[in-house]
Amino acid sequence: MATRANDFALKIGTVNGTGSASANGLLMQSIFRMGVPVSGKNVFPSNIQGLPTWYEIRVNAAGHVARTRRFDLVVAMNPETYARDIGELATGGWLLYDSSWPLARELKRSDVNFVGVPFAEMCVKRFKGGRKRILMKNIVCTGVVAALLGIDFEIIRTLLEETFGEKKRHLLEANFTAIDLGFDYAAQRFDCPLPIRIEAMEANRDSVLIDGNTAAALGCIYAGATVAAWYPITPSTSLIEAFTAYCHRLRVDEASGKLKVAIIQAEDELASAGMVVGAGWAGARAFTSTSGAGISLMTEFIGLAYYAEVPCVFFDIERVGPSTGMPTRTQQGDILMCAYASHGDTKHICLYPKDPAECFDFAVRAFDLAERFQTPVFVLSDLDIGMNDWVIPRLRWEDGYRPDRGKVLDAAALEGMDAFYRFMDVDGDGIPYRTLPGVHPKGAYFTRGSGHDKYGKYTEDEEEYQEVLDRIAVKIDGAADAVPAPEIRLHPDAGYGLVTIGGCDGGVREAIERFAEEGVHFDYMRIRGFPFSEEVAKFIEAREVNIVVEQNRDAQLLSLLALEAGVDKGRLVSVRRYGGLPLSASGVMDSVRELLGLPAGAAPAGIAEDSKGPAEETPSGAPDSVEVGA
Amino acid sequence: MTHIAKPRVFHPGLEKNEIGLTQRDYEGVVSTLCAGCGHDSVTGALVEAAWELALPTHRVAKMSGIGCSSKTTAYFMSQSHGFNSVHGRMPSVASGANAANRDLVYIGVSGDGDSLSIGLGQLCHAMRRNLNLLYLIENNGVYGLTKGQFSASADVGAKSKRGVPNEQPPIDPVLLALSLGATFAARGFSGDRKQLVPIIKAGIRHPGLALVDVISPCVTFNDHVGSTKSYAYTRERFRTAVEAAFLEPKDFVPSADEITAELEPGGVRDVRMHDGSFVRFRQTGDDYDPTDRDGVYSYVRERVEAGEVPTGLLFIDPESRDLHEVLGTVERPLVDIPFTELCPGAEALDSVMESYR
Numbered sequence: 001m002a003t004r005a006n007d008f009a010l011k012i013g014t015v016n017g018t019g020s021a022s023a024n025g026l027l028m029q030s031i032f033r034m035g036v037p038v039s040g041k042n043v044f045p046s047n048i049q050g051l052p053t054w055y056e057i058r059v060n061a062a063g064h065v066a067r068t069r070r071f072d073l074v075v076a077m078n079p080e081t082y083a084r085d086i087g088e089l090a091t092g093g094w095l096l097y098d099s100s101w102p103l104a105r106e107l108k109r110s111d112v113n114f115v116g117v118p119f120a121e122m123c124v125k126r127f128k129g130g131r132k133r134i135l136m137k138n139i140v141c142t143g144v145v146a147a148l149l150g151i152d153f154e155i156i157r158t159l160l161e162e163t164f165g166e167k168k169r170h171l172l173e174a175n176f177t178a179i180d181l182g183f184d185y186a187a188q189r190f191d192c193p194l195p196i197r198i199e200a201m202e203a204n205r206d207s208v209l210i211d212g213n214t215a216a217a218l219g220c221i222y223a224g225a226t227v228a229a230w231y232p233i234t235p236s237t238s239l240i241e242a243f244t245a246y247c248h249r250l251r252v253d254e255a256s257g258k259l260k261v262a263i264i265q266a267e268d269e270l271a272s273a274g275m276v277v278g279a280g281w282a283g284a285r286a287f288t289s290t291s292g293a294g295i296s297l298m299t300e301f302i303g304l305a306y307y308a309e310v311p312c313v314f315f316d317i318e319r320v321g322p323s324t325g326m327p328t329r330t331q332q333g334d335i336l337m338c339a340y341a342s343h344g345d346t347k348h349i350c351l352y353p354k355d356p357a358e359c360f361d362f363a364v365r366a367f368d369l370a371e372r373f374q375t376p377v378f379v380l381s382d383l384d385i386g387m388n389d390w391v392i393p394r395l396r397w398e399d400g401y402r403p404d405r406g407k408v409l410d411a412a413a414l415e416g417m418d419a420f421y422r423f424m425d426v427d428g429d430g431i432p433y434r435t436l437p438g439v440h441p442k443g444a445y446f447t448r449g450s451g452h453d454k455y456g457k458y459t460e461d462e463e464e465y466q467e468v469l470d471r472i473a474v475k476i477d478g479a480a481d482a483v484p485a486p487e488i489r490l491h492p493d494a495g496y497g498l499v500t501i502g503g504c505d506g507g508v509r510e511a512i513e514r515f516a517e518e519g520v521h522f523d524y525m526r527i528r529g530f531p532f533s534e535e536v537a538k539f540i541e542a543r544e545v546n547i548v549v550e551q552n553r554d555a556q557l558l559s560l561l562a563l564e565a566g567v568d569k570g571r572l573v574s575v576r577r578y579g580g581l582p583l584s585a586s587g588v589m590d591s592v593r594e595l596l597g598l599p600a601g602a603a604p605a606g607i608a609e610d611s612k613g614p615a616e617e618t619p620s621g622a623p624d625s626v627e628v629g630a
Numbered sequence: 631m632t633h634i635a636k637p638r639v640f641h642p643g644l645e646k647n648e649i650g651l652t653q654r655d656y657e658g659v660v661s662t663l664c665a666g667c668g669h670d671s672v673t674g675a676l677v678e679a680a681w682e683l684a685l686p687t688h689r690v691a692k693m694s695g696i697g698c699s700s701k702t703t704a705y706f707m708s709q710s711h712g713f714n715s716v717h718g719r720m721p722s723v724a725s726g727a728n729a730a731n732r733d734l735v736y737i738g739v740s741g742d743g744d745s746l747s748i749g750l751g752q753l754c755h756a757m758r759r760n761l762n763l764l765y766l767i768e769n770n771g772v773y774g775l776t777k778g779q780f781s782a783s784a785d786v787g788a789k790s791k792r793g794v795p796n797e798q799p800p801i802d803p804v805l806l807a808l809s810l811g812a813t814f815a816a817r818g819f820s821g822d823r824k825q826l827v828p829i830i831k832a833g834i835r836h837p838g839l840a841l842v843d844v845i846s847p848c849v850t851f852n853d854h855v856g857s858t859k860s861y862a863y864t865r866e867r868f869r870t871a872v873e874a875a876f877l878e879p880k881d882f883v884p885s886a887d888e889i890t891a892e893l894e895p896g897g898v899r900d901v902r903m904h905d906g907s908f909v910r911f912r913q914t915g916d917d918y919d920p921t922d923r924d925g926v927y928s929y930v931r932e933r934v935e936a937g938e939v940p941t942g943l944l945f946i947d948p949e950s951r952d953l954h955e956v957l958g959t960v961e962r963p964l965v966d967i968p969f970t971e972l973c974p975g976a977e978a979l980d981s982v983m984e985s986y987r
Contacts, residue, residue: 208983208986210986218982221972221973221974222973222979224972224973226730226964226965226967227729227730227964229725229726229729246982250982251972251974253960256960256961258958258961259957259958259959259960260967260971261964262729262954262964263957264725264726264759264953266722266725266755267751267752267755268751270719270722270752271719271722271752271755273722274715274716274719274721274722274725274726275722275725275729277726278693278715278722278723278724278726278727278728278729278730279727279729279730280726280730281723281726281727282691282726282727282728282730282731282734283730283731283965284726284729284731284964284965286730300716301719304715304716394980394983394986395979395983396976396980397973397975397976397979398976399975399976401973403969435711436711436965437710437727438688438689438691438731438734439688440688441687441688441709443688444688444709444710444711444712445711445712446703446713446714447711447712447714447715448713448714449714449715450714458704
């Protein structure tokens with residue numbers, strides 16, 4: 001095989017609870033530090049210990065980050081999933097496995113290379129104690145993979161030192177021993193590096209490796225959020241955990257050592273929503289972070305906040321539904337729910353980030369929009385964006401930023417007024433003035449979720465009720481031009497539109513590039529906010545065929561476009577991938593080919609995704625493994 | 631329902647408090663509850679207590695859920711912000727508001743349906759959280775707005791207006807509060823304003839959640855013979871466990887017999903509040919220590935078992951640590967911190983980014 005540097009994918013199959021996460025992170029980070037674009041997808045079970053878990057790393061010099069469905073190197077450390085893992089190897093790829101025990105004959109494939117390393121034996125000889133042997137096996141494995149891929153060994157050692165440092169010297173020594181053990185074993189026995197390899201680049205000079213939940217948490221801190229209420233739920237918990245950790249670093253009052261933030265772990269999602277509404281009403285920038293199951297519980301309060309016009313921000317880190325669904329898998333199944341959450345006529349501002357950089361940016365924008373429009377705002381991220389590490393341009397802050405608090409009357413303004421009416425539209429944009437409790441006696445009003453007139457008084461009068469509800473509709477419609485504009489990329493020869501949302505971006509844009517190599521071109525539009533702006537409708541109306549790619553069964557984005565963008569539904573066709581794994585370009589391409597009747601394309605250079613394996617059965621009598629360079 | 635503002639015509643001779651306000655300044659719109667409803671008496675007690683404490687009206691936030699009780703926040707202190715939220719969820723809204731602005735006086739009004747059924751979870755956790763909130767339950771044993779169904783505080787054997795007995799055991803908010811570690815638990819009766827006003831005043835000043843269960847009869851659906859939440863039944867079974875008076879620091883004169891007569895009827899014990907005010911407990915006839923959680927629990931349970939309605943400022947924890955103390959938040963209300971002190975700035979972000987390299 002010809003050398004293929006910085007363009008391959010590998011997959012590591014282990015058992016969860018064995019420390020594999022830190023070993024995987026080490027590998028990922030060392031590739032990042034070599035300046036090579038890389039993406040990692042953690043495919044993990046909803047479990048603490050003992051179930052299969054995978055980590056997929058894609059290395060791509062061109063910066064493609066979407067998941068691949070075929071792998072050039074599979075590290076099979078979990079016998080339970082050998083068959084599946086071996087089946088996902090591309091022809092000509094490598095299988096690294098623990099040769100302490102023989103591999104069952106039926107698992108063999110003649111079109112791939114088997115690389116056996118007796119990890120368990122090596123660890124038993126070198127380390128004492130069952131737990132340590134299990135943990136170190138993954139580090140030994142990382143050493144082998146580093147040698148096979150030509151990863152700079154010094155970088156790995158530096159990373160280990162940064163992780164353990166002086167405080168955990170004994171752990172550092174053990175890790176050094178393990179990593180050397182693996183590296184030396186591979187270097188001595190195999191022809192390292194393999195044709196698939198890492199070669200140092202300079203692509204990451206201005207980048208960071210960060211997950212979306214951490215980026216969103218930083219966005220909340222920078223936006224000036226002071227109240228966070230939450231209830232633990234995968235995959236959103238790490239957002240609040242990051243927020244908490246950074247508040248203890250960035251939000252401590254120097255004089256008193258106390259916190260300039262209140263973070264409350266509530267008894268359930270109903271209560272966390274209630275706290276956010278209460279805090280928003282009192283004048284704080286407040287948010288909660290949850291997943292779809294939590295939004296279901298919060299809808300009562302979302303309706304109240306909509307009707308009582310209370311600013312508040314909801315992060316929905318989507319996971320697979322309905323019901324408990326698959327808590328550790330990703331989906332975009334909450335698009336419709338968030339757009340209309342709660343009973344009665346409600347409609348909400350939604351933002352759809354595509355990666356951690358937008359999680360940071362949209363977090364800040366969400367608070368501005370919530371206060372400007374005095375309404376709940378949703379940021380719909382997902383498990384893939386929120387919990388996986390992404391290479392993004394380093395986050396920057398503009399010190400000139402000032403929060404948009406919207407129409408809030410202060411004591412001086414109230415003092416000069418004859419009377420204040422909370423729900424009166426005085427300037428035609430549908431947005432009334434609000435007051436905060438405790439500021440001035442003239443600002444007092446009664447907030448309620450029951451029918452009220454524009455003066456804030458209880459009403460059961462049809463006209464008074466409708467007047468308020470109609471004004472709120474005007475207000476929310478007005479947000480269409482304030483939400484992030486769609487990302488549009490046009491090609492002069494495009495015959496079709498490809499429309500998508502959020503984390504589908506990587507897979508869809510890679511598909512467009514690969515179709516371009518076949519001479520088929522698409523215009524691209526990624527929706528970033530709801531209500532939809534004019535631009536969205538214009539894009540769709542200008543094309544006969546718009547393929548809407550999204551990750552849910554029922555084509556929720558397509559439905560929302562049909563309902564809300566005022567476009568001809570006949571121009572919209574659907575591509576949906578919703579099994580819970582991040583979108584792959586090949587998955588998009590398969591569906592688009594089928595839809596448009598395009599011929600199957602040539603296998604693209606680099607990624608061997610379209611190859612089919614396992615190949616024919618291994619003839620009997622074949623050697624146990626085909627080792628490279630042994 | 632209507633919204634009727636009371637005429638703003640004041641009698642010139644009305645007494646003013648130390649900030650120059652009359653009781654009329656603490657009133658709200660005209661109540662639309664049934665004539666004779668206990669809740670209106672509780673509203674009256676609240677007005678009196680707030681006036682006596684000379685609360686600046688705009689520094690008070692009135693919180694409620696849904697139900698007859700929750701409507702009453704409109705009937706007092708029109709110059710205060712009010713939040714009539716959703717059924718059973720007042721505690722969480724109050725928690726969020728309090729987290730944002732710890733300097734306001736929070737008065738939460740709820741009912742037995744709102745607090746003991748749909749909102750039981752929120753009530754329990756609000757007590758655990760111990761936010762600084764006066765939490766009044768206007769307890770009448772029935773759902774009024776939906777016309778007379780039993781609530782979770784209805785006693786076994788109590789009869790509905792149609793004569794159907796209740797079979798399920800009641801939830802006693804005071805016992806619940808004591809068992810959950812609440813730092814202030816009291817029971818009053820809407821028919822006894824003299825007892826209720828000092829309890830409300832102490833509850834407002836208490837640094838933490840002050841749970842006040844007020845038996846407040848429903849004249850329309852639960853004031854008949856066979857009811858255990860009627861005026862007649864409550865008056866007959868009413869028992870004052872301990873008398874409590876609220877004393878401002880300026881009015882406080884140490885009691886001479888404080889130490890010696892603690893257990894004697896008529897003996898006095900002063901408990902100092904966080905802000906320097908005092909609650910003066912006067913023994914009635916029972917051997918009673920309002921700071922002994924287990925003792926109070928046993929007493930209340932025994933008296934309830936005996937068919938009585940034990941009342942008074944039943945329990946107080948002078949060491950109460952409120953939500954903010956536990957969270958470790960700054961003294962200044964979070965809403966008052968300028969943005970420039972909240973945003974760490976570009977340089978700090980650069981330094982954070984270094985750890986993701």
